[in-house]
Amino acid sequence: MPQMGVSVAEGTIVEWHKRVGDWAERDEVIVEISTDKVETEVPSPESGRVTEILVEVGTTVDVGTVLARLDTSASPGEPHVEEKLTVDSSQLTETPPVTPVVRRMAAEHNIDLSQVRGTGRRGRVTKKDVLAFMKQWGEREPQPEPVLHIESPYEDEELSTVNRQPSTGQPLSPMRRSIAEHMVRSLQTAAHCTTVVEADVSAVEAARGRLSYLPFVARAAIAALREFPQLNATLENDRLYVHDEVNLGVAVALGDDGLIVPVVKNAHELSHEGLASRIADLAERARSKRLSPDETKGGTFTITNPGRYGALLATPIINQPQVAILDLEAVVKRPVVVGDAIAIRPMTYLCMSWDHRALDGVLAARFLSSVRHHLEGWNG
Amino acid sequence: MAEMTYLQAISDGLREEMRADDSVFCLGEDIGAFGGAFKVTDGFAEEFGADRVWDTPLAENAIIGTAVGAAVEGMRPVCEMQFADFISCGFDQLVNVAAKMHYRQGLAVPMVVRLPSGGGFSGGPFHSQNPEAWFLQAPGLKVVAPSTPEDAKGLIAAAIRDPNPVCFMEHKHLYRRAKGEVPDGRYQTDLGRVRVAREGTDLSVIAYGAMVPVALEATEDVDGASVEVIDLRSLVPLDRDGILESVRKTSKVVVLHEATRSCGVGAEVAALIAEEAFEDLDGPVVRVTAPDVPIPFSPPLERAVLPQVDDVKEACRELVSY
Numbered sequence: 044m045p046q047m048g049v050s051v052a053e054g055t056i057v058e059w060h061k062r063v064g065d066w067a068e069r070d071e072v073i074v075e076i077s078t079d080k081v082e083t084e085v086p087s088p089e090s091g092r093v094t095e096i097l098v099e100v101g102t103t104v105d106v107g108t109v110l111a112r113l114d115t116s117a118s119p120g121e122p123h124v125e126e127k128l129t130v131d132s133s134q135l136t137e138t139p140p141v142t143p144v145v146r147r148m149a150a151e152h153n154i155d156l157s158q159v160r161g162t163g164r165r166g167r168v169t170k171k172d173v174l175a176f177m178k179q180w181g182e183r184e185p186q187p188e189p190v191l192h193i194e195s196p197y198e199d200e201e202l203s204t205v206n207r208q209p210s211t212g213q214p215l216s217p218m219r220r221s222i223a224e225h226m227v228r229s230l231q232t233a234a235h236c237t238t239v240v241e242a243d244v245s246a247v248e249a250a251r252g253r254l255s256y257l258p259f260v261a262r263a264a265i266a267a268l269r270e271f272p273q274l275n276a277t278l279e280n281d282r283l284y285v286h287d288e289v290n291l292g293v294a295v296a297l298g299d300d301g302l303i304v305p306v307v308k309n310a311h312e313l314s315h316e317g318l319a320s321r322i323a324d325l326a327e328r329a330r331s332k333r334l335s336p337d338e339t340k341g342g343t344f345t346i347t348n349p350g351r352y353g354a355l356l357a358t359p360i361i362n363q364p365q366v367a368i369l370d371l372e373a374v375v376k377r378p379v380v381v382g383d384a385i386a387i388r389p390m391t392y393l394c395m396s397w398d399h400r401a402l403d404g405v406l407a408a409r410f411l412s413s414v415r416h417h418l419e420g421w422n423g
Numbered sequence: 424m425a426e427m428t429y430l431q432a433i434s435d436g437l438r439e440e441m442r443a444d445d446s447v448f449c450l451g452e453d454i455g456a457f458g459g460a461f462k463v464t465d466g467f468a469e470e471f472g473a474d475r476v477w478d479t480p481l482a483e484n485a486i487i488g489t490a491v492g493a494a495v496e497g498m499r500p501v502c503e504m505q506f507a508d509f510i511s512c513g514f515d516q517l518v519n520v521a522a523k524m525h526y527r528q529g530l531a532v533p534m535v536v537r538l539p540s541g542g543g544f545s546g547g548p549f550h551s552q553n554p555e556a557w558f559l560q561a562p563g564l565k566v567v568a569p570s571t572p573e574d575a576k577g578l579i580a581a582a583i584r585d586p587n588p589v590c591f592m593e594h595k596h597l598y599r600r601a602k603g604e605v606p607d608g609r610y611q612t613d614l615g616r617v618r619v620a621r622e623g624t625d626l627s628v629i630a631y632g633a634m635v636p637v638a639l640e641a642t643e644d645v646d647g648a649s650v651e652v653i654d655l656r657s658l659v660p661l662d663r664d665g666i667l668e669s670v671r672k673t674s675k676v677v678v679l680h681e682a683t684r685s686c687g688v689g690a691e692v693a694a695l696i697a698e699e700a701f702e703d704l705d706g707p708v709v710r711v712t713a714p715d716v717p718i719p720f721s722p723p724l725e726r727a728v729l730p731q732v733d734d735v736k737e738a739c740r741e742l743v744s745y
Contacts, residue, residue: 144674147702163745170674170705171625 044108050076055103061093066119091115139167148173218238218301229363234399237358240411243388246421257348260371263417265289265311271410275343277364278401292342293322295329303329306342359396366401370394431599433540434463439609447671450477460505460733491521494534506737508552513628521588522563541594541633548717553682557599566658568592570635572603576741577612594633612706614657617665623651627669628677630657638679641735648743658688667700674705675742684712706745711738
């Protein structure tokens, strides 16, 4: 993959103009590729016969990857390699598509199907293979939810600092620097206030099946934003912009690297199931670095969800220039008073930081009450 | 309990209902003195008299039309078509009048049409058909197709007691070949419930009528796989839950029937599975049926057309190794 520009790190094969066995003259077009900036034709660097094509159409590879091999010692007019042979061998190596039940089981149990030995025809992974794999290895720990915290992770302070050798420390990664700059700027810009409401999520618990709480809370928050559009807003240069569309930012942890907040565009048009699949898609692509820059822009409201590690309350920092951020913390079974009885219910705290420049506490409380109302009366 | 053939079980069920309920009567061609072409009503005329066992003219439209009128007036007629194929002559009375009577006028039509169906005996194209799918497209009719003597007796009783017109598909090939223990006295087998003919975990074969014993024989040993055989018994209403429960367990399905392929019961079952259990499938839903041709008279040609044990076995093998 040739370097097509200073800032281009990868390219995608659009079309091969030569097949294995074809003769390519120097500077004759051999392949067409696209980058995030351009589509372009790549000329053959030398004259020779194409002996191998290593990257298929539609595949994206890093700059510097070998795309094909030319035999420059061959001469034109020699018999071509039999086309049929190459076609057959490629079909033989391709594993057949997985069946619906296998795809579902792999998703439910977080199984990497490339690790499962397929005993079906042409090596297809069957339901039996997946069951055998689960029996052998047990279920894997579910991967972290598309969780993320807007704050920088809090480091435990060393208690015995007295005798510690002074450390030279290490420079922040570019992502950490960017997060640091963004967070500090937000704290210096907005008048942060945090309001907390407690919600009973029994109805969501009954309905959620294998989904996490996040898409339900997101759906409830979107419904509340339609009632209180002043929270679906951005505040820039002393002007408040209230938005018609809800573009929902969802903080996604990138392990030790930091976090990123991809945006579910037009989230108000999606059901909780639609939200779940969009969030999962964005989170997966965020972690595999396949987000386009546009997908982190244009947010009008953000949800952060670090609850999986058991924290009960947090005061998140607003994602500028938005005016509020909702924090979903752990769901914990607690004794609560229902009527005049004590019941055990799954409870959570909905913590929202909001910008006192843009709104007041009454609105924040009414908004959170509406979120709670939607969650407690969840009916899909 | 007594061992009976499928045919004897139908007779027994019919006889018990006639003894218990004066409103039940039979009508059809040669069913009285002659006892019916297949002898299902043998001895009925002697026991119940000509008033309750009518020999009719060769006019299926008249037979069914008469039954509709009697049913609306509170009787429970049981019509015999000499061969299921002949129902085409009574089609209007059945699909337009009987099936829609309750919808149009709120009147119950508690009648049964017995349809001796199926091939396998060189009966040729007019005496071998399996026309059950015709009735699936006439809302208002129920359709049952037993495969065992016990179910044949229980389902004929349920069909007679049901307030709707019921097409009772009785397979001629099973008449004297299917034998089994049949409970004494009156009982009914509820409509709309599958029977698990054999439990299994790796593959479901869904069949009805004469194909149930074929399925059982074909799947005794399919490369060591554990094959479940589901006997639908009732085609309308279809036991959706029973079908889906089996599919969710095995994830692989062969739908088997003797009737022709296009828009058959198998197509309906396959579509149900695709709609409701797509994410449970570990392979395509496979149909094993007769092709879309008339049933040939020639014995080797008829064998080639009707699904055989080896055809079912082959389809199961293919799917197990998919």
